[in-house]
Amino acid sequence: NKRNVHLTYSNRTSQKNFVPPLDTFSRRHIGPSKDEQEYQLSTLGYKDFESFLNDVIPQNVRAKENNKKHFPSFDFDTHKPHTAPNYSESEFGELAENVANKNKLVKTLIGMGYYNVKIPPVIIRNVFENPEWYTQYTPYQAEISQGRLESMMNYQTMITDLTGLSISNASLLDEATAASEAMVMIMANDRKKRKTFLVDSNIYPNTLSVLRTRARGFNIDVKVVDISSEIITANEKDSFGILVQYPAADGSIFDYSELASAAHASNMHVVAATDLLALTLMKTPGEWGADVAVGSTQRFGLPMGFGGPHAGFFACNDEFKRKLPGRLVGLSKDRLGNPAYRLALQTREQHIRREKATSNICTAQALLANMSAFYAIYHGPEGLKHIASRIYSLTNILKRALESAGYDISNKNHFFDTLTINVQCADSILQRALAYGYNLRKVSDGVVSLSMDESITNEDLSHLFSIFEIPSTPETFIENLSDGKSISSVEQLPVSAFPKELRRQTPYLQHVVFNRYHSETELMRYIRYLQSKDLSLAHAMIPLGSCTMKLNAVSEMNPVSNPKFANIHPYAPEDQVHGYKYLINDLGLMLKNLTGFDAASFQPNSGASGEYAGLSVIRAYQKSIGEGHRNICLIPVSAHGTNPASAAMAGLKVVPVKCLNNGNLDFEDLKAKAEKHSNHLAAFMVTYPSTFGIFEHGVKETLNVIHQNGGQVYFDGANMNAMVGLCKAGDLGADVCHFNLHKTFCIPHGGGGPGVGPICVKSHLADFLPSNPVIHCGGQKSIGSVSSSPYGSASILPVSWAYMRMMGLDGLRDASKAALLNANYMAARLAPYYKLVYTNDKGRCAHEFILDAREFKVSAGIEATDIAKRLQDYSFHAPTLSWPITNTLMVEPTESESMYEMDRFCDALISIRQEIREIEEGKQPKGNNLLTNAPHPQRDLVREEWDRPYSRERAVYPVPILSERKFWPTVARLDDAYGDKNLFCTCAPMQ
Amino acid sequence: NKRNVHLTYSNRTSQKNFVPPLDTFSRRHIGPSKDEQEYQLSTLGYKDFESFLNDVIPQNVRAKENNKKHFPSFDFDTHKPHTAPNYSESEFGELAENVANKNKLVKTLIGMGYYNVKIPPVIIRNVFENPEWYTQYTPYQAEISQGRLESMMNYQTMITDLTGLSISNASLLDEATAASEAMVMIMANDRKKRKTFLVDSNIYPNTLSVLRTRARGFNIDVKVVDISSEIITANEKDSFGILVQYPAADGSIFDYSELASAAHASNMHVVAATDLLALTLMKTPGEWGADVAVGSTQRFGLPMGFGGPHAGFFACNDEFKRKLPGRLVGLSKDRLGNPAYRLALQTREQHIRREKATSNICTAQALLANMSAFYAIYHGPEGLKHIASRIYSLTNILKRALESAGYDISNKNHFFDTLTINVQCADSILQRALAYGYNLRKVSDGVVSLSMDESITNEDLSHLFSIFEIPSTPETFIENLSDGKSISSVEQLPVSAFPKELRRQTPYLQHVVFNRYHSETELMRYIRYLQSKDLSLAHAMIPLGSCTMKLNAVSEMNPVSNPKFANIHPYAPEDQVHGYKYLINDLGLMLKNLTGFDAASFQPNSGASGEYAGLSVIRAYQKSIGEGHRNICLIPVSAHGTNPASAAMAGLKVVPVKCLNNGNLDFEDLKAKAEKHSNHLAAFMVTYPSTFGIFEHGVKETLNVIHQNGGQVYFDGANMNAMVGLCKAGDLGADVCHFNLHKTFCIPHGGGGPGVGPICVKSHLADFLPSNPVIHCGGQKSIGSVSSSPYGSASILPVSWAYMRMMGLDGLRDASKAALLNANYMAARLAPYYKLVYTNDKGRCAHEFILDAREFKVSAGIEATDIAKRLQDYSFHAPTLSWPITNTLMVEPTESESMYEMDRFCDALISIRQEIREIEEGKQPKGNNLLTNAPHPQRDLVREEWDRPYSRERAVYPVPILSERKFWPTVARLDDAYGDKNLFCTCAPMQ
């Protein structure tokens, strides 16, 4: 009877809602108003949307049920399916709150790589909840990205310092995938081409599971062993490397120095999966001889979030300097000779190396890496050590108390935060723990374990004493330990000294940046200072083709900050995570509905990870029907670099398919190759609309040919923003499809991650979906795990869920239509000035289009890069540069951009075309003009000499609005060659 | 037994806490580390803090119990007092959550000026939760404040457009004080010097109460009448004006055109207290002839917050253009001739007019005004009208349904959102309502009323039907109303048309700014664009003397966003607001403890409002003991302008007291005047440490003299940051004291408000503390109300509460010590370069100090303003300019500034001194140099001609760090004279 909030609209559908809410979301998300859209259509010569769409999308590609307005849903309590109207922003806020409340916050000491943390509020508000940090793209345009590049440099310095290794990348997806990357990197560099990888048995099960899955595609034999120097000798003929966990899964700490020596003596390499906080106290992997260290920065200020997103770290010694996977930030200089950061060694990446790449990592965890770096900066070396020491001391006290109460501790020799305890009945301990409000880990029927963390209080300690029925209180126990000496904190106890033989002796984080910003005011200013150098969606459109940089709305982001989503351990008991389960199911329901698929997995935590997972699923399926020999993957030459790299990782042989001059796939070539490889055809990877931004005709026939020849169709969903509500990948003939939720479905790009790359599959593939060794999920005949946690980056799924539930099916369709219209509107405005590389037979593009800059090379000595850099002077982020075609610019406005912004951008490009014309006409010299000298930072202006053939004013205020509203590049053009030659990837040491 | 969170530490105090949390707050709040403080002390020649303090604070001023560490507190459930240790940041987060949960969220339709709202999430995150907006100071330095000045201009435009009047100020404190300001402004301008003010009886009781209190000091007779043209004629001899509420308190709407004509015919002026949302539908006060319109912008996107803060608006016709109270933003131009905003007509303000001022308004509600402006911008004229129409339609439907069920509606003729309903038994209706989850208003035993708002849903309407036992559902009722025509929203109903005779016919908000930013992306960018022009604490220190611009920490701000604090109506039943009550009590307990007072009131919503309230309390007390004739208030000439203005408002005659050449109060003069006026001495207002930044000796003797002569001591707590934990105002002899919680106690300044100015009093004054006519609070013999709501700006009290509970008594004492040390450190660094105007006998200052610029006038033609503007080129905000002494700069660093930042600032001032020396030495010309031409915006640099006697580089990068980290002024120096002559205070109309 009371006013209550409904998880679903079940009660509303039964009655008319005469009082629709006014805070509807779709009109806030979509840039142009209805009137403006009419204007846009009319400039293109259309009377209505339908006739426009007919010219853009082939008839047989359009989905049948074009007019459905609402998604199906199901009632939280009754589980009955029904149709849910769209939620307004405030209604959604209530829904999200209610779903979050279905999760139970129980203090979880399960550990296994996930710990309670105290995120400094200054970082939450100023980074995590700040669009100027989370709406940035990967810092390809270095001159307008110096802030987060500096932050990533801090991150890399933190990782190298703590691990004792010389180089770190700028993050990977999580600990387990980082371990897999290490395995593959070492394997690829093994001179003896050995194929066995030894893994210590004392390792987290999820890491092992991901290693096993990853090993399959590379034919690596993962051999689980009890680590010892003898094991090395026994396996040296076959094994290229070995992975140990440090501290180990049961909490033990071993000194692996001898092991490392033995391994090196056998030309094997050693990987340490390790813990950054423990490394403030213990000897580093670098010191005892590890070649690679991997792990997660979760406990450096990142919410557990039911498993992610967290930054996976990866550090290695100099030997692998130019081999390590992922992005790498380096210090170079700009043309004026000033120091400037940039992404280094890009040539290693898969968009260059394609199927020869050994890693497909693209989107990583930039935002999370930056948060962790700020966490380390805020605490500084002393603060971090303090946190670690406190944890160690408490663990030690508890250990002694347990022992004095007669418990046998498995890892009694050396430990940091984790105790593995032999008990009579694990279940009854777990039950007692739950009664006190704690989750512990059940290792086996007679063994439990628990991990301490920075959140532990006096009260927690008391409760743990009670749970284990220790006949004392912490107070008296501690007083006894201190021999009657009066003490007021655990630091004064003898138990707080980390054992000498394992103790770290080397200093770390001695750089200024880790020693200045320890007050909230200083850290806030440092964060804001960095942010002020970076262009984000909060400043201007970021029209990066294939990246779909759309609005990341506050209503979508809000639930991510809810503690009941943020503070859930991925291995929390099922009955504590009903909220997450509901959300994940509901999101899956909508994605399947949109695309016509039957099952989904949210485990892949990037698009590339989805590709790899999807292809692995295909292979497992084929194997299961006796077609395991199929190993050919057809991929169009125009495909994104992750496609061939992922195919290679799944153990497939890539056969490229040609494109025609008009950009379309060469159907004849495809057909020929499909038929030729008919017996071995495993899969075809298709991106639709194509990476050239066109809805190709004949896609159905194409996919038919694949099926006819025994292959499966992998659908790359990167361009899904053109299709949502209009076409269904499933109908077109796809068997698997990944979504980049960080593109089409509003998860912010975070400056290079997080991302989510769920895959949807047809029913025949459902049994093979990724699983997790700890938590039941995925298919019956699963390929195993593809990432550390059961549902990947679960805690950001509310963003996409919010987007879809607020937009509704009709709103999403409107968004796609607006995205198509915006792109065509811009293309039409720009066509008189720039050649469009491809359009369809009606002269239309899909949601993006490619501008040709190739002709300017001859006519004016200008390349696409020059245009990109010049756009910075106009306060814009460049379109995607030289992809998928060299010397072109690919523009994708998305539906969120307004007419005002698109016009501003077109005006800029038109003005730049005029500047090019002046060079063509000899009015400006080649090689020393507004474009080749771009961008023009403030320092350029300030110099007294001005020897340019144009005025200062033209350089920086080429259009009037800029004198009012200008975003400045902070450095001049980067010198890439210099940077790659002189690789500096950590902060300069303190002078 | 379970893990649970404690409202207090009661259970902890009984046991030792061996596991103190590491996320302690005080070290994050205070800038310098312990090591740095030792260094600071050593540069001043001290070995320890104690010897330093001995030189700064007179011995007899120091508080006795110097070493107490903890504040008292009381247990939430048992109400037992006890001592509470300091909370760490995360512990405080839990405490705040728990206290918030003691408030009950019941949907409240009580209205009376407070409504449920839907705050657009884009505004919450990007303004309300964004330090770049909330940490700004009042925009005195226009060149680095163009963003919020533009926003305030938008606000002023919104208010004038909606009220139909020609000029609006940039906000007042709330509706009731705005009404009082209107009354006094009109009175002061009445040529016939009449003294009666007519007030329609159909008005909110809180407005009436504040009017009555305010009237007392001015000897105005507030006469409550039933409004009619005859009333005007009957009272024209005595009455200078009349106030009507539009819509009236019972929800009725009357056309006041005739009334206004009659009033004008009698040379009376008309004030309308009105509602912005209703004004989108109804004829404006300007159109029917009101001279002034006042009200609250709460329902334009501001949380109810248990009563505040909200922006009070004030608009008037041209007649009062130069008379209206409060700040006024005007469009002027800068020296380069470009348009630029600034605060206009500053000469009207009380720091110039002192006791002749008729208003003491200083801190207002800038942040809230800006939020409301963004709300209007986001919705635009169409959107606002839509919201209003929906409310009107629903009210109309409910009215008809009630009538058809036999209810008699009092305001049946015309209404907007409020219905006053005659019922059998109001209590039983209220009870039924509560059972359904709603609060309605009880008007009397047989009358209830309710107000609809933008949050009303279908479900709410159904529940209202049930509460009133209407024998129908909204659905069938609406279907019947529509005569069987199929309708899908209320807008299609005939009931949705606002009555023609009252309907607004004029357009509003036609300016570009209200018609472009309707998508979230566009509004986010507009907000961020404005913010990018403004220097805030997120960029650099703001060393404004007497303003205490310290850290506003995220942990302190977080609870303000909690819906259980934000969404509480000030008149919610007592048993729904236990959380607020606990918090307010606990905060009062701490403030009283700090200062040695006995009772507190949180009703004053600014420092000036506190002054006025405190003096009124003194007068009421004196009257109660037969000393009502006492009417002399002694005020030092050095006092802040609000002091004499407040005294005048309280009906006191100001007698200024001289200061000596050394800056100290002239004790002889004071004594002489106190004795001379002994029979009429009401009060003495003292600021301590003095406004010159010195802890004067002899303050106790001074205050003694006052008491000996029958006066009471009013203590201006603006400089409390120097005293907290070190000295107690109560011990010194003060009877009343106000706190600026927005200075000492961390409420952010918000660019000119919100603020909170609670007063504490000795026991003999407690009976007179402010009350509220609706909710029981305040003293038995209260002075009445001083602001609209019972606890003033209640929803920001959690900020100060957080600060105090996390710092603890010892932390606060450390903060004061650090504030004193920081000031003395800077003073010592600057002393070789600038004359310090005053120091004490040991050469020390308190928490701030004054730099003399007067000598440079002769030596270099340089004034303090030039130094202030030049500081902008160094990316700093200037210190307080020419207050309390003309041509000086008063510097207050606060404890939150780090050594690094203070040194950076000192380096800038030292470098500027060098620039002055170059003028003195003839190396740079007078009148055309780095200082007189400052600040140098980017446009200066871009110009081709550079005719300055210094380089571009020196102009903008005078010290090297600026080429890395520069905050730019966006316009050149403002032309104040031009602006005051040509007053433009609203946005330019659409071209």
Ligand SMILES: Cc1ncc(COP(=O)(O)O)c(C=O)c1O
């Ligand atoms: C077409 C295409 N496929 C795959 C990817 C890889 O996605 P992710 O960066 O999420 O790994 C991208 C990313 O830009 C892409 O554009």
Ligand SMILES: Cc1ncc(COP(=O)(O)O)c(C=O)c1O
């Ligand atoms: C000494 C002094 N008294 C009173 C005030 C007035 O306080 P408020 O601005 O809160 O009204 C101020 C404000 O700066 C002040 O410095």
Ligand SMILES: O=C([O-])O
């Ligand atoms: O949102 C920001 O905090 O800038």
